[in-house]
Amino acid sequence: MTLLDIHGLTIRTADGHTLVDDLSLTVAGGERLGLIGESGSGKSLTTLAVLGLLPDGMTVTGSIGLAGTQIVGAREKHLTRVRGRDAAIVFQEPLTALDPLMRVGRQIAEPLARRQGLKGTELQRAVTRALEQVRLPEPDRIARAYPHEISGGQRQRVALAMALACEPKLLIADEPTTALDVSVQAEMLDLIDTLVRERDMAVLFVSHDLAVVARVTDRVLVMKDGRAVEEGDVREIVRRPREEYTRALVGSARRLESALDARRAR
Numbered sequence: 188m189t190l191l192d193i194h195g196l197t198i199r200t201a202d203g204h205t206l207v208d209d210l211s212l213t214v215a216g217g218e219r220l221g222l223i224g225e226s227g228s229g230k231s232l233t234t235l236a237v238l239g240l241l242p243d244g245m246t247v248t249g250s251i252g253l254a255g256t257q258i259v260g261a262r263e264k265h266l267t268r269v270r271g272r273d274a275a276i277v278f279q280e281p282l283t284a285l286d287p288l289m290r291v292g293r294q295i296a297e298p299l300a301r302r303q304g305l306k307g308t309e310l311q312r313a314v315t316r317a318l319e320q321v322r323l324p325e326p327d328r329i330a331r332a333y334p335h336e337i338s339g340g341q342r343q344r345v346a347l348a349m350a351l352a353c354e355p356k357l358l359i360a361d362e363p364t365t366a367l368d369v370s371v372q373a374e375m376l377d378l379i380d381t382l383v384r385e386r387d388m389a390v391l392f393v394s395h396d397l398a399v400v401a402r403v404t405d406r407v408l409v410m411k412d413g414r415a416v417e418e419g420d421v422r423e424i425v426r427r428p429r430e431e432y433t434r435a436l437v438g439s440a441r442r443l444e445s446a447l448d449a450r451r452a453r
């Protein structure tokens with residue numbers, strides 16, 4: 188069944204400049220779609236639009252159906268209900284989602300209390316469980332820490348725990364590993380892969396890196412200048428890119444892989 192149905196999505200600035208142009212895509216329940224394209228191609232704006240989080244002043248036309256709710260034009264009170272429950276987002280920079288002045292445990296507790304009505308010891312246990320699920324060692328210490336007292340990789344795991352806290356049907360991951368060290372990136376991708384599989388969640392995974400997208404998604408949509416240029420099975424696109432732009436993306440991903448192979452062989 189279709190979980191996310193975007194049709195003819197167009198996003199413009201207040202002065203009429205088109206940033207996303209007539210974009211259509213669907214994600215079925217449990218399916219994983221990668222959104223790929225170079226910087227500025229409109230990937231992030233598309234994901235923000237799904238949660239009704241576009242910056243003030245931008246205008247949106249077209250439709251975005253998310254688990255039966257029409258997001259375009261929806262009132263804030265309806266959007267609040269959808270966020271976290273139907274879709275949740277993990278950003279490239281975890282500090283975007285975390286409050287610097289609040290202990291990590293309280294930040295995870297907040298959505299759990301609000302959505303699941305948990306309190307007291309039960310709530311504390313749920314926070315510990317949420318931190319354990321994202322494979323954070325010493326969950327109790329992490330829960331007492333402020334965001335700046337833990338590492339970037341740990342912060343991203345905390346942000347993932349928050350996004351998963353209400354078991355959304357769709358996880359949106361916007362370049363979730365780009366800001367991390369290469370050694371931590373692979374661990375994070377594996378973690379997302381496992382957790383999403385266990386929960387049978389759908390994923391909209393945004394990246395400019397085809398190698399990363401190929402690792403976690405089944406299908407990929409390539410964007411350029413706010414438009415979809417190509418869409419298909421991720422292996423098929425890597426093997427036989429149809430569009431020139433996609434060929435260039437595949438070519439640069441290959442060059443990077445062989446450069447890394449050459450380094451490993453040294």
Ligand SMILES: Nc1ncnc2c1ncn2[C@@H]1O[C@H](COP(=O)(O)OP(=O)(O)OP(=O)(O)O)[C@@H](O)[C@H]1O
Binds near residue numbers: 206224227230
């Ligand atoms: N608040 C804003 N006001 C005006 N233009 C914006 C705003 N946010 C983004 N844009 C423009 O919209 C276009 C698409 O931006 P978007 O962030 O969606 O790209 P992206 O593909 O996610 O890029 P990146 O990989 O660098 O995050 C860009 O040209 C960007 O400059």
